[in-house]
Amino acid sequence: MASIFERIGGSEAVAAVVDDFYDRVLADPLLSGFFANTDMGKLKAHQRSFVAAALGGPQTYRGKTMDEAHAGLGIQAEHFDAVVGHLVESLRKHKVAEDVIASIADALAPLKAEIVPSEVSA
Numbered sequence: 001m002a003s004i005f006e007r008i009g010g011s012e013a014v015a016a017v018v019d020d021f022y023d024r025v026l027a028d029p030l031l032s033g034f035f036a037n038t039d040m041g042k043l044k045a046h047q048r049s050f051v052a053a054a055l056g057g058p059q060t061y062r063g064k065t066m067d068e069a070h071a072g073l074g075i076q077a078e079h080f081d082a083v084v085g086h087l088v089e090s091l092r093k094h095k096v097a098e099d100v101i102a103s104i105a106d107a108l109a110p111l112k113a114e115i116v117p118s119e120v121s122a
């Protein structure tokens, strides 16, 4: 059974999706502010890491946990959903099949709880 990575079309197709996704996130006024102080190299790495998480690829990232990396940034559910929405649009643009897109969205869903702080009432 082909991996999601293979079903998208391998590294070239994935690179094209990452570029398109990156442009969409930066062009979205809801999201661009989060990355205002992030340099471009780091931002590219961020989008690759996001796509890698979506593809369930080998976990090569050895940095902070997702909740440590995003603590204090004020990321809300709507921001997480908007980022996932841009990825879905990029995948559609590159003619990825809808069932593959659905698997990708499923793979990202569990990260939402780590990245969006829960609303704990004081």
Ligand code: HEM
Binding pocket: 031, 034, 035, 037, 038, 039, 042, 046, 049, 050, 053, 054, 061, 063, 064, 069, 070, 073, 075, 079, 080, 083, 108, 111, 115
């Ligand atoms: C599956 C979802 C995501 C993954 C896998 C992911 C991954 C990462 C990683 C690996 C880092 C770097 C941590 C470090 O410096 O050690 C990071 C930082 C960051 N992430 Fe995410 N992220 C995700 C979702 C989001 C979302 C939804 C937003 C905002 C809308 C966001 C905004 C940021 C920002 C602003 C930083 C700090 C960048 C900087 O250092 O300037 N991330 N993320």
